[in-house]
Amino acid sequence: MKVHHLNCGTMHPVYGPECVCHVLLVETNNGLVLIDTGFGIDDCADPKGRVGPVRFVTRPVFESTEAPAHQLDRMGFRRDDVRHIVLTHLDTDHVGGAADFPNAQIHVTSAEAVAAFASPTRAEKVRYGRQHWVKDRDVVEHDPKGEAWRGFAAAKELVDIASGIVLISLPGHSRGHACIAVDAGHRWVLxxxxxxxxxxxxxxxxxxxxxxxxxxxxxxxxxxxxxNHARLSELYNQAEPGLCIAPAHDLKLYERAKATAEPSN
Ligand SMILES: [Zn+2]
Structure with missing residues (x-):
């Protein structure tokens, strides 16, 4: 599958390095798929209401030209062709852009949906309080287990979307956090x-x-x-040429992933 690497949210954290919101746009035989969504158009219009006080720490630029919907427009894709959005978790800087694709199904782990909506702790009520609009959406919950992927025991290939998209349970950052592996043909992107x-x-x-x-x-x-750091470090230091590892916010790994993608990216 062809994978495009997009930055859907430049951030300038206080005293920190410039960060990105790394989003994958995947062209499948079953339409377009987004892996995470960064910030959307509504977030840029209403940072106070949609993102809240955390914006004073992460300091996103809130430039709507970076929203995935606007980037797809410029790339010549139709927003309606985005059928599925697979999320690593439900923090605002990962789910915000999903609001601009109202017909897409949203996929998360069951554990993340429970943490955000069904039985949040006090801290999770604060963390996910501004994302309640997601509950009105077509959300598909997954419970990855039993299909090991490169040593990660709890994985699930999302074959109803496309073969070659694997949801890997990796809780820690959030209760139901996941990593998502995508088969880009010449390599896997994790x-x-x-x-x-x-x-x-x-x-x-x-x-x-x-x-x-x-x-x-x-x-x-x-x-x-x-x-999780230790496990991913082990994988990273094996330096497999067929595996590209990148998190959501690291500028250097985002630029490396983009530079080494298929030439027409
Ligand atoms: Zn984040």
């Missing part, structure tokens, strides 16, 4: 969402303190967050 913020968590180099503090503060389970 979109890690917020399983790690900065490449330093994988290659052992310095992680900017601001990012480390943000990641730790928001983590649902810090022990699992650390375990």
């Amino acid at each position: 979109h890690c969402g917020d399983a790690f913020y900065h490449y330093g968590s994988l290659d052992g180099t310095h992680v900017p303190r601001t990012l480390w503090a943000m990641e730790t503060a928001v983590a649902f389970d810090r022990k699992k967050m650390g375990d």
